[in-house]
Amino acid sequence: MCFKVRALKAQIKGVHPEIVFLSETKADEARMDKVMKTLGYSEKLAINARGKAGGLCMMWINSIDVKVLEFDSNIIAIEIKEGNCVWVLVGFYGLAYTIKRRGAWEHLNALLESIQEPWACFGDFNLTISDEEKLGGRRGNSSRQNFLQDMMFELGAIDLGYSGNQFTWSNNRWGRNAIKERLDRGIASMSWRLKFPKATIYHLGAIKSDHCPIVLDTNPVDTFC
Template identity: 45%
Template sequence: MRILGWNCRGICNASTVRALGAQIKGARTKVVFLSETKADVYRMEFFKKNLKFDESCVVEANGNASGLCLMWKFGIDLKVVEFNKDLIAVKVSDQCVDWMLVGFYGPPYYSEKKKAWGNLFALLESHQGPWAIMRDFNYIVNEEEQLGGNKGGPSATNYLKELLFEFNAVDLGYSRNKYTWARGAIKSDHAPILMDTNPCERFAHKPFRFEAVWLRDERCSAVIKEAWKGKVSGSEFVKLYKKQAVTREALRKWNKEVFRRCQDRINSLLKKIKEVLHLKMDFLKKIFKPSSRNGSLEVKWRRNNKDAIKNEEGTWIHESGQIKDKFWENFINLFKEEEVYFPEHLDHLVLPCITEEENEGLICIPTPEEIKDVLFQMQGPWS
């Protein structure tokens, strides 16, 4: 599902609507989130029909400011969870999992930030399950995300950083334009953002897998150490994420240069083996042709063919379809779970193996420090 998010800075403009329509058509989006629409419900209903969407949730603008709208098409299973002047939250149900999509607009004024972000934090805390935010946060995580302008004082609260830390949230990253906002632009000064929850296979990245065979090569550890030395910025969690990403790319490049795609070579050799076996079978068939002289070979080939089977009543079954059904029925019965009767008065015979105190220790959730200690004590290739 493709979701388009855009701070349109006012939808009541013909050129803005044309630009939005072109984006929707080009990206084939099913869901659109608009912020700062500066429009009421009736205008957004008109634009929804004009853009060929079927359902919507609208938060009217306050005069000539703000305004939110989430539109979606038939076939998308969405249910509105909550909405106010700063956000619209919906539950999305797809084939894999139910998750929450939040369209959020962070107020640019300090006096309004605390309430808006407080509502967002409360919503995320109350939700059990995965979520994603299409947003205009009006915050940056690090200085690399901004070019020029006032970067704000270090004492000001950065609610975006707090959200990433409190909820262990992950920035999904981006492609193409690094900066999505420009001061002094005509019409909307924000670039639209497209999120694809199910990208086409041809565009999907190949998942990274650490190969145990790499550890046999002494150069592997040097590649990892060199990649890990790189300087990155951000919080401790973000630094760890970025270093892991750099290390993955370094190992991918090294694997391609050194091992020359081992799996491709293995597949090529397997293909050649199959070709040789196929030629050998053709040769044997030409020598042992079915005839009166070589009838034993023909009989041997037919020996594993089930022409008839006998059921429980002693009746022979000859039809192939009935034979298949009978095999399937017996297989199901063979592995069917049987009901076991356990008398209640025998409960005292099963003595407890552990104490209540030991059981509490087994079911308690390990702390981050305990997880860290266990991971650092691991041995072998996966440590």
């Protein structure tokens, strides 16, 4: 964990995000307090891991106006006020191949559907939406429900795209055994996209992890890639 925190601190130093969302922290709140201070943030909401799995944390600087709306083991939703602009940011971790997977997606769908303000949702969805988002391994199973595709269609949500490497996850193997996928992304309501037409998702390089960090910049001036 200490090596990952050091790597994350180095990346944060180069990007200066006002808000950070971490999933699969595998840590309790006391540990995340230390991580928050190490990374230079003043406020947080942490969801404890269960044993050696799970755990979420949303951190933010105290100069932004944040209100926590909802949270559970897979979701942290906050409301952000920037002058006259109010919008909702949701951090999500999509469970991989568990009996609780459907419930997590149904909760996210219901939450996003209930939000009146413009919203953006980002995180590790643990799903791709097309075969083009995967390199190596088995291709998509058409008989298995794709919760992400279904939710985006139902809500009229849009994918925010990305700049940088195509894939956000790797099994860290080489040759024929290598598998890479775009599991991490940002999606948004059309009203959010209209408020932030220049907003961009950047894929940073993976350090000490099988996932690469993604950065949502609502008003990009300089690129990170």
